[in-house]
Amino acid sequence: MAAPVKVLVVDDSLTMRALLSGALERIPGVAVVGSADGADEARTMCEQLSPDVMTLDVEMPGISGIEYLAEIMEKRPMPVIMFSTRTEAGAEASVEALRLGAIDCFPKPKVAVAAEFDKILAKLGKRIKAAKGAAVKGAATTKVVPAPPLDWNGRVLAIGGEAAATQALFDLFGSLPANCPPTVVVQHLGAGLAGTMIDKLAETIAPRIVLAEDGMAVEQGTIYLAPPGDHHVVVDGWPNGTLRMLPRDPVAGERPSISILFASVAKAAGAEAIGLLLGADGEDGDAGIRALQAGGSYCIVPAEKRVDGYVLSRRIAAQLVPADQLPRSILKLCSK
The missing domain is CATH 3.40.50.180 (Methylesterase CheB, C-terminal domain)
Structure with a gap:
């Protein structure tokens, strides 16, 4: 039997950490190895627990999820799945997270109850399992230059x-x-x-x-x-x-x-x-x-x-x- 996918949950809300951890534990082949309330605690847990995948809240006080994601992709690239609010600012942060190298970005449930997490559980489990062992890299640090004009052949x-x-x-x-x-x-x-x-x-x-x-x-x-x-x-x-x-x-x-x-x-x-x-x-x-x-x-x-x-x-x-x-x-x- 394959080893379970080890997940670290990072969210500043105790309620969200508990609900998400509980939902993930119901997915066969997934094991939550820890939960952290922010970047500082997550850094320590990553060293101690070596998770395969991290779930990360975009909107955190202090070091934001986007700032921490950029740090991860620069220093210790790993598969990260983001959670963000259903707002215009949340959408902008979600796209930025994906550009930085996040595997996916899920909207936070409107109401913090287990039933809301159940709605995304199948897709979330699929993403987590596919993310294990996936190659990840940080966003390019050098500016990409467009190619010269194309002599197009019609394709x-x-x-x-x-x-x-x-x-x-x-x-x-x-x-x-x-x-x-x-x-x-x-x-x-x-x-x-x-x-x-x-x-x-x-x-x-x-x-x-x-x-x-x-x-x-x-x-x-x-x-x-x-x-x-x-x-x-x-x-x-x-x-x-x-x-x-x-x-x-x-x-x-x-x-x-x-x-x-x-x-x-x-x-x-x-x-x-x-x-x-x-x-x-x-x-x-x-x-x-x-x-x-x-x-x-x-x-x-x-x-x-x-x-x-x-x-x-x-x-x-x-x-x-x-x-x-x-x-x-x-x-x-x-x-x-």
Whole structure:
């Protein structure tokens, strides 16, 4: 039997620590090894207990959760799952936490009762188990410079990933030129975070980035981020593609679905499509990769956990792409 995932709970509220610890203890394969009321106590416990994963409150007095997360990612990188309030400030802090390298960010229950934690328990348990042993790194300390203008060859880029892909997306989009390939993104973000993420990215990247809407033309120089909620997003037709929003049931528990996006670009563009999967830890994305492979599209997926990079494949050909070469490899695929 595999050893349980050791979790350290960090929150300044005694009630929240008790409720969250109690909820986590009900997840098979998860063991809460300690709880801390702030950064000072958490530092000591990390040394003593060597947790696999930490849950961290964003809004703490003294050293905030964001400040402590930045310290963790600089000095002792480890998987961290954040908890934040359901406010505009909470959304901004959540996106910043994800950019710094947090695995995910969950909204704090509106009412501190066990029943509220039960609503997120399945997803939280899934994230914690997937986080154990995951490679984590701090946000880049050097400014990413956009690439020179692209001599585009007509290919469309579709990207899918979990919330944990936020850091990789910031790095990738910061490296793209203003006239980047048309790019459609499905990321499994919490409700209310997509707009905040777009605002944050728009401050730092050269391409235009917008929230995907039904009927939008898929154009060079624009990144389209699918909103979480009631619809899947697909690319209809290629070239001169259009975005369509489909009100269908969730796929593998997710809506919008990475697999549905990938299948649509494979059908529409075939060899002119590129699908990039950024660290999805669930079933969503797997069927989409198979559709891309069957359609003769280019597929880029994470390499095995012990390898820091990606595997680029098309039909039977495959090659390893180091993580720091991902933007260059994508632009090469999109250049004449």
